[in-house]
Amino acid sequence: LVSCAKRAKTPNSELAVCRVLLAELEAHQDAWPFLSPVKLKSVPGYRKVIKKPMDFFTIKEKLINNMYLNQENFIIDVNLVFDNCQKFNEDDSEIGQAGHRMKRFFDKRWTELLRKQ
Numbered sequence: 001l002v003s004c005a006k007r008a009k010t011p012n013s014e015l016a017v018c019r020v021l022l023a024e025l026e027a028h029q030d031a032w033p034f035l036s037p038v039k040l041k042s043v044p045g046y047r048k049v050i051k052k053p054m055d056f057f058t059i060k061e062k063l064i065n066n067m068y069l070n071q072e073n074f075i076i077d078v079n080l081v082f083d084n085c086q087k088f089n090e091d092d093s094e095i096g097q098a099g100h101r102m103k104r105f106f107d108k109r110w111t112e113l114l115r116k117q
């Protein structure tokens, strides 16, 4: 007897969680550094140091254009935002602190939403 495969989550239900989470990230009071792409022409050194810039607006565009095949690719981009921030900013800077708070918020919400599924 072939065991019936575990019901696969349809991609759109997986991505619905991503849309909810992105909306919460954008609404967070510490989201201000991450809402739009870093202006590479006006931030000396950023283009050289940060190989893969990422921000919440770009992630939203990718969600809308179905460029995430699964939750994993979404998580990778969100973590890229925070890793870039830690790389370019001192931990005790305004932006560095905002990045740490946003990352803690994301990690907490992601586990809460995943446990519900």
Ligand SMILES: Cc1nnc(-c2cnn(C)c2N)n1CCCn1ccnc1
Binding pocket: 032, 033, 034, 038, 043, 084, 085, 088, 089, 095
């Ligand atoms: C995100 C992010 N990481 N570093 C920066 C940044 C931009 N300029 N400088 C000197 C930085 N360290 N950003 C973008 C922060 C965008 N921002 C700044 C004020 N309002 C939004």
